[in-house]
Amino acid sequence: MLENHVEDYKITIISKEKTYYIVKDENDIKYLLYLDEDIEEGSILKVNGEIKRLKNTTVPLVFNFASYLKSQGVKGQFYMNDYEVIYYNYPFRVEFIDNLVSNLSIKSASFIKLLIFGEKSILTDSIYNNLIDVSAVHLFVVSGFHFNIFKLMLTNLLSRFFKGEKIIEGIIIVILFFYLYLLDFAISAFRSFLFIFLRYLNRLLFNSHFHRVELLSLTGILMVLINPLVVISPSFLLCFIVSFVIEFTNKLKLPFKKILIPFILHLSTLPIILDFNYEYNLVSIIATPLLTLPTTIFFFLSLIVMIFPFLDFIYLRCLIGFEELIRLINQIPLKLIFGKPDVFFPTIFYLILLTSILLFSLNIKKKALINLFLIIPLLVCQYFSTSLIIYDEVHFIDVGQGDCILIKKAFNQVNILIDTGGNKSFDLATNRLIPYFKALNIKKLDALIISHDDFDHMGAASSLLSNFNVDKVIKGNDFKYLKFNGLTLYNLNYQISCDNDNDCSNVIYTNINGIYYLFSGDISSNIEQEIIKKNPILKCDVLKVSHHGSNTSTSEEFINHIKPRFAIIQVGTNYYGHPHNEVLKRLDNYNVITLTTRNQGSIIFKMFNKKLMISLTPP
Template identity: 35%
Template sequence: MPVAYHLIYYAILVLLVVAVRLVHLVFLIPLVLYCIFLLKRKLIFVIAVVLCLTPLFIRPYQAYQFSSIIHGRVVDMNDASLILKTKQGKIKVLTKQKFHYQDELILKVTPVEINRKKDDGDFDEEMYLKSHHIITKMKMVKVIERRPHFSLANVFVQHFSSNKQIRSYQNMFLLGMKDEAIKSDYQVMTSLSIVHLFALSGMHITILYNILFKIFSLFLKKHHADYLSKGVMGFYVFSIPFNISLQRAYLMLIGKSLLHKRLNDLDLLSILIIAHVLYNPYVIYNISFVFSYFIYFMVILTKHIKGQSIIVYLSSLPIVLCMNASLNIFSFFLSSALEPFIIVFYTLFVFSLFLPLEYLLNLLIGLFVSMLDFTQALSSFIVLSKPTLFFIGLFYYCIFACIIQKERQRSIRKPVRFLVALMISFTIFSRYKIYTDVTMIDVGQGDCTLVRLPFDQGNYLIDTGGNVKYDLATNKIIPYLKSIGISRIDAVFISHYDYDHSGALDSLKSHFDVRKVIDKPFKKMQKGNVTIECLTTDHVFSDINDNSNIIYLTIDDVKYLFTGDLGVEGEEALMNKYGSLDVDILKVGHHGSKTSSSVEFITMLKPKVAMIGVGKKNRYGHPSQIVIKRMKNMGSTILRTDQDGSFTIRHMFKEYYILNEKS
């Protein structure tokens, strides 16, 4: 079988093999079906070749032992860290000290723990580092030696504007680097699903080629101008920090020039895919790799089809949902409208290296930021949830069915109807659950509990947690809520205003739809199968913890008690007023501190389940082993966010089930 025009079969098989190994065993199903398809087409050679290469694709990730002294070159950086390329591999080094690209450094470092993903909305740092071929994370103690080296990136930086905002956009457009000054704009671009227009990619390669070709054509013959343009672009592409989309676009451009008579576009793309996966199988977790390669694959497939732009846009939706769990209804029109603007924008940034264009660039950036603010202010986001693999499979079945039908010049009504039905079903499934969930969200050292009623009758938070080092609302709570399809919070109940219970409240109100905040005793509330009461002790204590609002929650016949940071004195006052309380599930007071959860209180409650919101290796030593022992003596099932991550107690058909990492 000739390799030319068949390389796509190899690439698809390689990706399926890697997906089985690194993503989920469910990919065995499409892998088996695809192998049957290849056998029917008598493409057994494809299976044989990939089978021989399989040990390379599924090789284990190699662990390294590092000393406290490391030596390497800076290959990427931002305001909080740099990437150092060493003999062992790339290392992420946390530092706020400023360096230059290609600086050779000898550093004294200490190891830093890599954050593992616990919940759906979490950023998976472990896979992110592996997908970028970064083998470990360190924190810089001091610089032992620093030697600068020439790089084109540094030449560019020297010619960048002194204006901070213009400089940030120059960094993003010309070097693919993002600093703190552009962070908020970049987050908005991501939420609007237009960030691909600003990340260095194939569009920018085309613009740059046209600029260089027109300039060189003034002095040289066209074929010489073509060679020189591509040579200069190659020097640029491989002289700036590694950018997977940019390199893909450039290598495709060169491949078309050199091999267009022997290989088609799909073959060239397949070679690049196989090369990337051979180098680093974890690249399938790199969102730039997935987005750039898959969207370009769809562009190639649909280049002769009417309505190509719509099909390509639809193809990106599951990827966008995996990133944001929401869609912007104007994103397609916004992308189309912005494309000519970006061409002008990028062209001006290229010329800004040689010409004084600050005034014009300032105007354009101001116009663009205003457009972002206006679009975001329209509240045009539809929160769905993160899609399941089953949904993604059905979605792309519809897309490819449309493409096949179009190629055969047949009606696409059936796959379009199925696609519409699928999206409607997914929307309903995301929002309207048939069960009630109580989820203690892992916010580290703090409390934050979500109560989600069935059929979108209501969503309530009891406390919000808080972290002085980073914005807990935008980094944890909101991504988690969106990942499970929640677009609003009907009420936030604040037990008391300690930072670890309420610190994220202001940011949550600013960045999410919060209808009401309740921080004082309130009247009994009932909604569907849920009743919420506030218990009071009729005392005012000197300790703010003992003044915590106490929430008594009933779901069907199951009783919850949320005591905030109530201490022993407050517990005693509660027992004196209410006597014996019927409690099935207890949110353990003060994160399991020994100053709460007295023997008398726990003996009176006898909870079947004890929930503890606590940070891993926290400096307070929470939860106390004395409290844990008391809970175990009562026969309570103990759930802890430091060990279980976010956990959920699901109520359905008058029963409840515990869902966590272990189960």
């Protein structure tokens, strides 16, 4: 891989997602590519550009897209200057699936592609997201359920024409491999096929010598050998955790078995759900059993309507009802934010679960049930974990070219957000801020303070207020101070004359655990001079540099007056030249340690006993 070297490359598109492509070069190395044009898989492009490493997310705790891509074998990202499509392709896999649903309505076809072939689209986004919210999305992930149903159907069909069991199984393996190809070798589907194939070899070559658990373990080992990074894939983790629990509980003699085993199965996914979603919907306890039967019925209906498309009008009406059922389930307000668990939570959780299964297997049912209930206090501790944090925090969240600062007091006393940033390409609130708050186990914001009305400071505010619990919103500089449960925020720009939005920014000054912070919005050096006049003594440890490091602010007089130890510049890729070199030189001349979110990612200050700790999240 020639990293950071501009040249011509010949690449082939091997996977098309909603917002990006996965491509391979002539050496079959996979890369990420962003492209506005809609081009089908298999098409060949001549690209002029350079290859760079995948950049990690610069917001801690939340989903790391780079890690996910690495688990899929992607090695880097193409940055293009220009491209030319050499060959347009319509791959057989896509064409075959499209032909199967070509006589159906667009809505029916899209749903069947999701349910049978695991292909998401804009038309199925709503139902898929609702399934995620109620923790029932696994019903729509192509896995052992699909493969076993096809296997059963094919066995019944082929047994009418062939007598040899091994011949029938061999034909089924070939057909299932073709189905795996149609699924583009998705992780969960590959796991299911590999397990079925190993069971076939076990019967064919070893007279069923190996146990199912041994074959399942071998399946996992082979997948890790093929791609070691698959172990960080949520799909891989969920597949194997559920599969192992099924194998260990399937033959147990349990009281209320039809209720208890599905409950244990559902319970086994909880640490993975919390690790990726940070919240748990209590409705999911009933959602999975409630939706399993309709999903199974729709699976068979989908097969029928592909064969008899004239039944589409009936299928479509049933589909509308099914979507409404999922939407209604998701509207029940029983979501609990638990935050992102540390390593101790899943370790203790699975120890309790495995101990309970072991006790059930030894027929010590009473102790097994009592042991299982130990999960409840563990969940309670996780739910209130943020109330046990003893240090105060200030998070300068990387939102690109914009400001966003979270003040988080110890013991969950206060959570305040100053500005939200703004991005016209995607929703910052739902894609970055809210997941981050949930990962931190923040259940609500006590206040959202908007410094001023520029988009890069409040562009995500509307979405944040629509999708997260915020007690109050404070805009502008028409306040002298604000008090929140032991935290006082002073506005140094109060009653100072200003004639533009930037200069009318509120300027927040506060003392958090003996560390003085100054958040200066986008004020210019004119307002800085007024602040100096009104505050002849102004101590500052951490300065949020005004206007992303513009040379219209952060004057030498201001730096000399407040004498900050640290300067934080919230800045992204921009056309303004921010931060300007003269500002960086001024800060350096006064020995100020300068950090930028563009280079260091999100910057977190933690304070305890008047001592300061800093953590960074570089890209």
